[in-house]
Amino acid sequence: MSRVSSLALPAFLASAASTLSLQDDILTGCVQSESDFLQSYLAVWSAKFGDIPNALPIKQPFWDRLGVLEDKAQVEASLVSSYHRASFSAASCQHSGDWLFALPIASCGLKLDDEAVRVAVGLSLGLDLCIPHQCQCGSPVDARGRHSYVCRRAPGRSARHHALNDLVARCFASAETPVTKEPTGLFRTDGTRPDGLTPVPWQSGRSLCWDVTVICPLAESYVTGSAREAGAAAELAASRKEETYASNGSEYLFAPIAVETLGPMNTSAYQLFANLGRKISSASGDDREGAFLYQRVSVMVQRYAVLLHDTLPATNCMD
Numbered sequence: 001m002s003r004v005s006s007l008a009l010p011a012f013l014a015s016a017a018s019t020l021s022l023q024d025d026i027l028t029g030c031v032q033s034e035s036d037f038l039q040s041y042l043a044v045w046s047a048k049f050g051d052i053p054n055a056l057p058i059k060q061p062f063w064d065r066l067g068v069l070e071d072k073a074q075v076e077a078s079l080v081s082s083y084h085r086a087s088f089s090a091a092s093c094q095h096s097g098d099w100l101f102a103l104p105i106a107s108c109g110l111k112l113d114d115e116a117v118r119v120a121v122g123l124s125l126g127l128d129l130c131i132p133h134q135c136q137c138g139s140p141v142d143a144r145g146r147h148s149y150v151c152r153r154a155p156g157r158s159a160r161h162h163a164l165n166d167l168v169a170r171c172f173a174s175a176e177t178p179v180t181k182e183p184t185g186l187f188r189t190d191g192t193r194p195d196g197l198t199p200v201p202w203q204s205g206r207s208l209c210w211d212v213t214v215i216c217p218l219a220e221s222y223v224t225g226s227a228r229e230a231g232a233a234a235e236l237a238a239s240r241k242e243e244t245y246a247s248n249g250s251e252y253l254f255a256p257i258a259v260e261t262l263g264p265m266n267t268s269a270y271q272l273f274a275n276l277g278r279k280i281s282s283a284s285g286d287d288r289e290g291a292f293l294y295q296r297v298s299v300m301v302q303r304y305a306v307l308l309h310d311t312l313p314a315t316n317c318m319d
Contacts, residue, residue, distance in 0.1 A: 006071055010063030012041060017056035083144070084126040086217055086226035087262060091124040093230040095270075096263025098291075099298035110299050119145075119305040123218070123262055135311040145308040149216035149261050154310040157214075163300055164212045165195045168257060171293060172198060175279035183209070194245060194254070203253060210272070211241050212257040214301065217264070231264040238266035259301055273297070 016023075016038045046052050049066045057063070072092065079085045090096055099120070104111040112120070122129045128143035135141050137153040148154060165181065172179045183197040194209040202208035217226035217233040225232040241256035258266045265273075277290025 006067050007064055009041060009045060010060055010067060013038075013045060013056075013063045014058060014060035016041075018058035020056065082223045082227040083218060086223050087124060087126040089230035090217055090226065090260060090262035090264050093262075093264040095265070095294045095298065096230075096260075097124075097298070098263070098294045099302045101291075102295040102299050110295065112299060112303055115309075116303050116306050119308055120302040123305060129308060130312075133311070133313065136313065137311075141311050144218070145311070146216070146218050146220070148308040148311040150219045151307075151311060154307050156304055156307040156310050160214055160301075160304040160307070161212065163304070164214065164257075164259065164297075167296060167300055168210060168212060169196055171273075171276045171280065172196075174283065174289075175276050176283050177202065177279070192244065197252075206251060206253050208253045208255055209245070210255040210257055211245065212259070213237050213241065214259050214261060214304075216261045218262070226260075231260065231266065234258040234260050234264055234266040234269070238268060259297065261301065261305065263298055263301065265297075 042052060042056075045063065076085075076088060079088055099112065102110045119129055121127075126144070129145040130141070130143060132143050133141050135147055135151055135153075137151055139147050139151065141147045151157075169179050169181055177198050178200060180197050180199055182193055182195060184193070194211045196211075197209040198207045200207065215222070215233050215237045217223065219233075222233040222236070225236070235258070237258035238256035241258065242254065245254050255268055255272045256266060257269045257272065259269065273293055274290060277293045280289040280293065281287050
């Protein structure tokens with residue numbers, strides 16, 4: 001997030017530039033026909049960020065982009081731990097914060113409760129989320145709650161997996177592509193099978209099968225790699241999925257969908273969702289379908305940030 005003081009100058013310049021013609025009409029015939037404020041603030045911006053085009057841009061991103069990048073660099077340079085670098089990189093990744101843009105419509109599954117928002121924001125900022133305690137599985141949980149996102153006994157993990165898979169299946173249906181979840185005809189020798197399959201060709205005359213997973217980049221085994229590169233944990237999880245289903249043969253396309261708890265996804269998942277967004281837009285006529293898709297995925301992942309509660313000791317209520 002940018003500081004208000006950093007956005008004040010760009011906001012004024014964008015507003016002034018977009019209303020120049022109106023200002024000229026109002027000030028026609030006046031002794032003072034130019035804004036001294038505008039000229040002085042243009043000089044301040046130019047001294048800090050460089051030359052200004054002759055035709056003043058009217059979009060605020062032109063004016064505030066360089067300042068935002070400068071603030072981001074300062075914050076990034078101040079981070080000393082792998083944990084905070086990993087959370088900062090993930091929060092800065094494309095689409096990781098799309099849940100913030102979703103309209104909170106409960107009937108569409110886009111509304112997050114206050115606790116989910118608290119945990120989601122705390123994870124992104126690398127803040128403490130709870131007091132240290134012992135998980136119901138017996139493992140210690142630190143103040144940041146990291147164990148809660150990797151505990152195999154947390155009941156919410158299975159619910160989260162099914163919710164993500166259902167969302168992906170609905171996206172294919174919206175793209176007018178029939179799907180079969182957990183197809184029985186693709187059993188591997190060890191009994192595992194992908195989460196879904198398109199029974200009709202998806203690309204190059206081949207059907208597509210997919211498998212979803214959610215991974216925590218802040219876990220001890222992933223935090224170092226995630227601190228170096230955003231999405232590293234998702235890429236690693238996707239590679240494992242590809243190895244698992246390598247025996248399916250060349251008659252199927254395989255798309256691993258690995259989403260991190262902080263939002264980033266593996267590269268092939270971004271490509272799949274971008275393709276789905278275009279196909280849904282083609283079917284509905286709304287060019288915003290791709291953005292809506294990313295928002296739904298982002299909201300769904302953040303809703304299950306409250307897996308933290310699965311680790312808390314059972315409450316003993318007294319009448």
